[in-house]
Amino acid sequence: MWLLWAFVSAGMLGMYDVFKKMSVTENAVIPVLFFNTVFCSLLFLPVILLSRFCPEVMQDTLFYVPRVSFGTHLYIVLKAVIVLSSWLCAYFAMKHLPITIVGPIKASQPVLTLLGALLIFGERLNLYQWIGVSLALLSFFLLSSAGKKEGIHFKRNCWIGLIVLATVTGAASGLYDKFLLARFDRMTVQVWYNYYQMAIMFVILWVLWYPQRTSTTPFRWRNSIFFISLFLVVADFVYFYALSCPGSMISIISMVRRSGVVVSFFMGVLFFKERNIRHKAVDLVLVLAGMFFLYLGSR
Numbered sequence: 001m002w003l004l005w006a007f008v009s010a011g012m013l014g015m016y017d018v019f020k021k022m023s024v025t026e027n028a029v030i031p032v033l034f035f036n037t038v039f040c041s042l043l044f045l046p047v048i049l050l051s052r053f054c055p056e057v058m059q060d061t062l063f064y065v066p067r068v069s070f071g072t073h074l075y076i077v078l079k080a081v082i083v084l085s086s087w088l089c090a091y092f093a094m095k096h097l098p099i100t101i102v103g104p105i106k107a108s109q110p111v112l113t114l115l116g117a118l119l120i121f122g123e124r125l126n127l128y129q130w131i132g133v134s135l136a137l138l139s140f141f142l143l144s145s146a147g148k149k150e151g152i153h154f155k156r157n158c159w160i161g162l163i164v165l166a167t168v169t170g171a172a173s174g175l176y177d178k179f180l181l182a183r184f185d186r187m188t189v190q191v192w193y194n195y196y197q198m199a200i201m202f203v204i205l206w207v208l209w210y211p212q213r214t215s216t217t218p219f220r221w222r223n224s225i226f227f228i229s230l231f232l233v234v235a236d237f238v239y240f241y242a243l244s245c246p247g248s249m250i251s252i253i254s255m256v257r258r259s260g261v262v263v264s265f266f267m268g269v270l271f272f273k274e275r276n277i278r279h280k281a282v283d284l285v286l287v288l289a290g291m292f293f294l295y296l297g298s299r
Contacts, residue, residue: 001245002242002243002245002247002248002253003242003252003253003256005238005239005241005242005245006238006239006242006252006253006256006257007256007259008238009235009236009238009239009242009253009256009257009260010256010257010259010260010263011260011263012231012232012234012235012238012260013231013232013235013257013260013263014260014261014262014263014267015227015231015260015263015267016228016231016232016235016260017094017099017102017103017106017260017261017263018099018263018267019224019225019227019228019231020090020091020094020228021094021099022222022224023222023224023225023228024091024092024094024095025095026095026217027095027217027218027219027220027222028209028213028216028217028218028219028220029088029091029092029095029217030201030204030205030208030209031205031209031219032091032219032225032228033087033088033091033201034198034201034202034204034205035225035226035229036225036228036229036232037194037197037198037201037229038198038229039225039226039228039229039230040194040197040198040229040232040233041194041195041198043229043230043233044190044191044194044195044233047063047065047187047191048065048191050063051063051064051065051066062187062241063187064187065185065187065188065191065192066185066187066188068184068185068188072184072188073192075180075183075184076180076184076188076189076192076193076196077193077196078176079173079176079177079180079189079193079196080193080194080196080197080200081200082169082172082173082176083169083173083193083197084197084200084201085169086165086166086167086169086170086172086173087166089162089163089165089166089169090102090106090162090163090166090170092159092162093159093160093162093163093166094163096159097159097160097163099265099267100265102163103261103265103284104261104265104283104284104287105160105163105164105167106163106166106167106170106261108167108287108290109167109170109171109174109254111132111133111290112167112168112170112171113171113174113175113254115133116171116172116174116175128293128296129293131290131293132289132290132291132292132293132296133290134290135286135287135289135290135293138286171254174254177189177240177243178243181240181243181244186240186241186243186244187240189240190236190237190240194233235257235260239253239257256291259288259291261284261287261288262284262288265281265284
């Protein structure tokens with residue numbers, strides 16, 4: 001059952017990327033990300049209030065948020081910092097790059113998660129996993145060739161550097177999730193890291209963006225900003241639920257979640273009219289084939 005929830009989360013993540021692209025294109029990134037954290041937090045506000053004032057109603061549900069120690073909150077703050085670092089890099093990259101390039105690069109994140117598990121948790125790669133890693137690396141090389149046709153040189157393009165950094169920090173977040181959910185309640189982690197992200201983004205908005213707002217890309221409100229938050233909250237809720245299921249494996253869940261790139265890729269073709277789709281489709285197939293071999297090796 002946890003595998004099914006992982007696929008549901010993947011579909012939600014695909015739509016999250018689509019609305020993210022709609023929101024940041026020719027728009028100020030930092031306010032978009034700030035409002036994303038605000039809406040995510042507001043969506044969880046009823047859950048927190050009910051858990052505090054009507055615990056007898058919430059305790060036997062999937063949405064109960066128990067009280068936790070100050071030390072637990074410090075662990076969650078670190079989670080917020082890691083995720084927000086990944087988001088900032090990804091949002092700026094998404095603004096300046098085609099979604100059909102960003103998606104496949106982000107889809108290689110499970111490879112880094114697996115390599116992180118290899119280094120941190122002492123896991124060993126088997127033959128299938130080595131094939132999966134090799135296919136993912138090959139797809140990245142081919143994707144760089146496709147990017148050159150659009151004037152995007154992977155070695156010299158700072159936005160490519162940002163999406164790669166977003167992928168690395170995203171993999172770190174996945175590994176840290178495994179650590180957190182082995183020790184703490186999943187709703188506590190999901191709810192409170194959103195609030196800490198909102199607080200951090202408020203500081204970034206006020207200190208970095210607001211004084212420079214007239215000399216940078218102006219901010220324009222778009223309804224798609226709310227849908228970023230909605231699809232993200234649902235995707236994360238299902239993801240944390242899948243991780244909390246007995247027998248669930250972070251390596252497989254992480255791979256399955258990246259399959260949401262199929263949704264964002266085809267939306268990029270239909271709505272954003274992006275170019276060189278045939279070459280990028282080959283790269284996408286290689287990424288998905290790599291994920292399949294990682295799945296076979298992790299069974």
